[in-house]
Amino acid sequence: MKITCYYSDHSDMGYILLKPRLEDQVDEFESSKNEITHHLQPEQITIPYVTDEVVSPYLDLMTIAANTFEEDYEVGYDTEYGNDMDDEGYISGIELTLYHDRFIDLVKNQVFKVIRTEWRNREFHLITFDYADEVFKPENVIYKLTDEEDAFVIVQLIEPKTLGYQYTDENDQKRAVALFRGLISARDDIYPLEYLLKPQFLLRKDEGYLQIEKRLWCSPSDKHIWNAISLEHRNSLLNSINCDQCSANFDMLDCTFDMKSTNSFIARLYCKRCKHRFVKVVEWD
Ligand SMILES: [Zn+2]
Structure with a gap:
């Protein structure tokens, strides 16, 4: 599973990619910029697969929302940022505030793990995004992603003011913010185990790319x-x-x-016509 954390002096942003996307594989350039190995030993960077833990009684204590996660968006809850979802309602990626020291701590303590569990007479994989005491809080809410009830998210609903959010509209202020604590999936085709267990943790200082021309971005030092x-x-x-x-x-x-x-640059490119992402190295004499 690929989890990125880009940090800078003013913001720390995380992204959890839940399903593999070809263009999102970590490339050599990204690896060379990855700072996670400055903080952790390679053997600490792993996603454990746990098969003997009984977690379904904890899941049974939580409220199961009647609506799908998509239906309840901006009705029952808000999210921190936008989430990527396919047409059916399966979440493909989660954008979140992720402080870089917390990210290092979560990876070091192997908080991101996959637990095989029997729940509702079916085999599921539960992927955790936080410590167990946060994931298994009885007051957390489980949302089905679709009416198929073959994939769910566990969210913790937090009062916006706890997160320091200020809304201009008072009604928005009342709506809880859903923080993702886990994904429960019986859809190995959408969320393949092999992908989930492959740790691709990327920590990188955001150099703050500037737009220097239409469609063209680079760092302030490269601009010169x-x-x-x-x-x-x-x-x-x-x-x-x-x-x-x-x-x-x-x-x-x-x-x-x-x-x-x-006399050379490496360009990361995105084609607006066919939505292809690719990398090119351009050199000249
Ligand atoms: Zn193209």
Whole structure:
């Protein structure tokens, strides 16, 4: 399971990717920027698979919401940020506040784990995103993701003011914020065990990319190097990039680049036409 934490002086953002996406595999460039190994030994970076723990009695103590998670959004609860969901209502990714020291602590203590359990006469995998005493609080709420009742989330509903949220609308202020504590899944096709157990924990300082031109982002220090190149040469470098998949030209691509040297850069590209993500290294003499 891929979990990223980008931190900076003003914000720490996390993202839990619950189902594999080809374009989200950690590439070499990301690995080279990954700081988690500065804090932890490689053997500490693991997602345990637990088969002998009996957790269903704890699940039975929680309230099961009548509606699906999607139906209750902005009715029964709010979320911290947007969550990615497929057309049926299965969550693919969760955006959350994740302080980088907390992320290191959670990984170090192997809080992210997969527990095989029998619940409601069916085999499920429970994936935990927090310590057991937070995941198994009886006051937590279980939401089915769809009416198939083959995947659920465990959320803790928190008063917004506890999180320091201020709304201009008083009614919004009353609505609880759902913090994700676990995913319960019988859908190995959507949430494959093999993916869930593969730790891809990425901790990275957010260098604060600036948009320097339409569709073009880079770090403040790279901006100086980039601007030292003649405009004509810059344009010809960018125009040499086409989409790997559909051949769209640079007009259709969003590009974030990091200078590798004074005559090469690595570009992370997103094609707006075919939604393909790819990485290109551009070099010149
Ligand atoms: Zn394309």
